[in-house]
Structure formats: structure tokens, C-alpha cells
Amino acid sequence: MNQAPQYKVRVTKDHLVFSAAHFITFNGTICERLHGHNWRVAAELSGPLDENGYVFDFIALRDQLQKTVNALDHRVLLPTQHPMIQVIEENNEVQATFEDRRWVFPREDCILLPVANTTAELIAHWIGQQLLTVIGSRESSQIDLVQIEVEENFGQWAICQLRVS
Numbered sequence: 001m002n003q004a005p006q007y008k009v010r011v012t013k014d015h016l017v018f019s020a021a022h023f024i025t026f027n028g029t030i031c032e033r034l035h036g037h038n039w040r041v042a043a044e045l046s047g048p049l050d051e052n053g054y055v056f057d058f059i060a061l062r063d064q065l066q067k068t069v070n071a072l073d074h075r076v077l078l079p080t081q082h083p084m085i086q087v088i089e090e091n092n093e094v095q096a097t098f099e100d101r102r103w104v105f106p107r108e109d110c111i112l113l114p115v116a117n118t119t120a121e122l123i124a125h126w127i128g129q130q131l132l133t134v135i136g137s138r139e140s141s142q143i144d145l146v147q148i149e150v151e152e153n154f155g156q157w158a159i160c161q162l163r164v165s
């Protein structure tokens with residue numbers, strides 16, 4: 001017996017890249033130096049076809065991802081839910097502290113992300129959540145799976161899949 005076809009759309013573009021600085025902690029108490037990457041983003045949506053024969057309009061997906069990428073471009077990414085990195089907004093500045101280290105940035109240069117660490121995985125999750133708010137607001141949308149991929153360095157991709165309830 002033939003199975004019903006499954007459909008996905010996938011968008012990746014040369015301009016879906018953001019340059020941003022970050023530092024993460026790993027293995028407990030090791031904290032990286034501030035450094036930057038050119039982070040590449042791709043998205044895949046799965047679901048049934050709509051009346052156009054689309055899973056989701058490529059153009060709408062591309063443009064929405066571009067908005068998120070633009071918001072992250074040329075920024076410092078700071079985690080607001082890290083157990084050991086404290087991030088405080090004061091006047092027009094942001095101060096981050098970890099043990100005896102302290103970084104101070106202009107507020108407008110920073111993006112404060114509600115994540116526990118600015119790993120590629122958790123950045124992918126956050127981007128997926130941004131996308132879900134837009135997809136979820138479309139009454140006609142029947143997307144059942146959102147997959148966001150983030151490349152931190154050449155060939156090093158983190159992938160986050162979010163099931164749409």
C-alpha cells in the first residue's frame with residue numbers, strides 16, 4: 001500500500017548569515033574568551049500542502065528568517081538564563097560577569113537571549129521560537145515540525161527541531 005507523501009520546505013541563503021560575538025561556558029567552570037563567528041542559518045518546515053500546493057511560502061519563510069538574522073547581526077549575544085554569567089542592564093550599558101571577569105558593552109550592541117548558554121543549539125532553539133510565533137499566528141498554517149539549523153563554524157551545525165502543537 002502506498003504511503004501518503006510527506007512534504008518539507010527548506011530555506012538557506014547566502015544572506016542568512018549573522019556576524020556576532022559570544023562566549024560560552026563548558027565543562028562546568030570553563031568560560032571562553034569573547035570571540036565571533038559568522039553564523040549561518042537554515043530552516044526546514046514540515047506539514048501538509050495548502051491550497052497553493054505549498055507547505056509554507058518560501059518567500060515568507062526567507063523574509064522572516066532574514067528579520068531574525070538582522071536582529072542578531074553585528075551584536076554581542078548574551079545569555080540571561082546562565083547560572084554563572086550574570087547579565088545586568090544599567091543605563092545604556094550591559095554588564096556581564098563570570099567569576100572575577102567582567103565585560104561591559106553599549107546596550108545597543110547587545111542582544112540578550114533568554115537561554116542558559118549561547119551555544120549554537122540554544123541559538124537555533126531561540127530562532128525556532130521566533131519563527132513559531134509568526135507561524136502560529138497564521139490561522140491557515142498546518143506546519144507540524146520546524147527545524148532550525150545554525151552553523152557556528154564551517155561544517156559545524158547545530159539543529160533544533162520544534163514540534164508544533
Ligand SMILES: Nc1nc2c(c(=O)[nH]1)N=C([C@H](O)[C@H](O)COP(=O)(O)OP(=O)(O)OP(=O)(O)O)CN2
Nearest residue numbers: 023024032035037118119120121152153154156158
Ligand atoms: N555542540 C557544540 N559544540 C561546541 C559549541 C556549540 O555551540 N555547540 N561551541 C563551541 C565554542 O563556542 C567554540 O568557540 C566554537 O568555535 P570554533 O571556532 O569552532 O572552535 P575553535 O576554538 O576550535 O576555533 P578554530 O578557529 O576552528 O580553531 C565549542 N563546541
